[in-house]
Amino acid sequence: MKRLLLTFLTLSVVFLSFSQENEALQISGYADAYWKYDFSKQENIKTYFANDHNSISLGMIGLGLKKAVGKASFVGELAFGPRGQYLSIANGDDREPNAGNSFHIQNLYASYNFTDQLSMTAGFMGTFVGYEVISPAGNFHYSTSYLFGAGPFQNAGIKANYQFSPKVSAMVGIFNDWNVYRDLNGVSHFGAQVTVNPVEGLTAYLNFLTGSSEGGENNYSSGTLFDLVASYSISEHMDLALNAADYTFKSEGGYQGIAIYPKYNINENIAVGLRGEFFRTKDVQEIEGSEVISFTLSGQFKHKGLAVIPEIRLDNDNSAAFLESDGLTATKKAAQASIAFVYAF
Numbered sequence: 001m002k003r004l005l006l007t008f009l010t011l012s013v014v015f016l017s018f019s020q021e022n023e024a025l026q027i028s029g030y031a032d033a034y035w036k037y038d039f040s041k042q043e044n045i046k047t048y049f050a051n052d053h054n055s056i057s058l059g060m061i062g063l064g065l066k067k068a069v070g071k072a073s074f075v076g077e078l079a080f081g082p083r084g085q086y087l088s089i090a091n092g093d094d095r096e097p098n099a100g101n102s103f104h105i106q107n108l109y110a111s112y113n114f115t116d117q118l119s120m121t122a123g124f125m126g127t128f129v130g131y132e133v134i135s136p137a138g139n140f141h142y143s144t145s146y147l148f149g150a151g152p153f154q155n156a157g158i159k160a161n162y163q164f165s166p167k168v169s170a171m172v173g174i175f176n177d178w179n180v181y182r183d184l185n186g187v188s189h190f191g192a193q194v195t196v197n198p199v200e201g202l203t204a205y206l207n208f209l210t211g212s213s214e215g216g217e218n219n220y221s222s223g224t225l226f227d228l229v230a231s232y233s234i235s236e237h238m239d240l241a242l243n244a245a246d247y248t249f250k251s252e253g254g255y256q257g258i259a260i261y262p263k264y265n266i267n268e269n270i271a272v273g274l275r276g277e278f279f280r281t282k283d284v285q286e287i288e289g290s291e292v293i294s295f296t297l298s299g300q301f302k303h304k305g306l307a308v309i310p311e312i313r314l315d316n317d318n319s320a321a322f323l324e325s326d327g328l329t330a331t332k333k334a335a336q337a338s339i340a341f342v343y344a345f
Contacts, residue, residue, distance in 0.1 A: 032059035047143035131243035137344035146279035201233035290319035
């Protein structure tokens with residue numbers, strides 16, 4: 001009897017220890033659809049993930065898994081649908097024309113916490129650069145910024161993060177070319193990030209990414225990128241964010257931009273926000289770069305996992321990159337209205 005009791009107690013301790021070391025498998029997901037109307041009846045503003053004019057269109061379905069066992073953890077996320085399958089760049093591993101795969105890997109990486117301060121992560125990850133993300137559930141505005149579309153979406157590589165204090169941390173890593181699962185030309189980029197929390201409610205990220213890609217100096221992802229992201233909770237109802245970036249190609253050209261994001265939370269279910277953005281491409285020899293000023297006004301109405309996002313957007317491009325309703329006449333101005341439905345769990 002004593003042996004049986006001792007065995008039971010021993011197994012109970014082992015089971016409790018195992019349970020504490022293993023977190024439950026976390027499953028998350030999101031899905032979205034939208035309707036957009038361009039007042040010139042064209043697909044004028046290429047917002048990367050919401051281009052269809054006067055159509056009730058699908059965005060994407062994302063399914064994610066997360067699991068932690070002791071100091072190790074794993075994250076995997078797949079995306080299906082037009083936005084996640086074809087517009088997230090890496091369709092068919094970016095090496096196979098007309099691959100036609102039915103999904104896209106958004107994230108696939110593992111991490112290990114060596115200490116409370118030091119951790120390492122390896123795999124295919126959403127980029128550390130920029131403010132906006134691929135997932136529609138991760139952004140306040142449904143349409144995306146020019147800065148988002150110009151920078152990398154994802155980085156495959158190995159990175160280390162060190163927490164110096166509760167207010168300062170840093171990341172360094174080596175990465176493949178932008179937005180590809182594999183790089184047949186070898187590891188080509190180096191990146192770093194410094195995160196600071198100087199005062200309560202304020203977080204700032206200074207990002208750096210540089211490298212040379214296939215195609216040499218004229219490749220769009222051969223160059224040096226500096227990126228700043230900051231967010232500040234001004235009050236219980238008011239938030240402010242900023243994203244600024246400067247990218248220089250190894251030869252000539254590149255881009256610069258800045259976007260600000262004031263947001264007012266009326267209550268926990270209703271909010272209204274503005275994105276004001278200036279974006280310019282740099283001059284190349286005798287060719288003058290273009291400049292775009294964009295204003296996007298969005299609302300969010302939430303009920304449990306559902307967010308309804310009405311939006312009005314006005315863009316002005318000095319290079320007359322848009323079209324009038326006849327489809328032939330170039331114009332500097334474009335305007336559109338949209339409504340999106342995003343569900344996340």
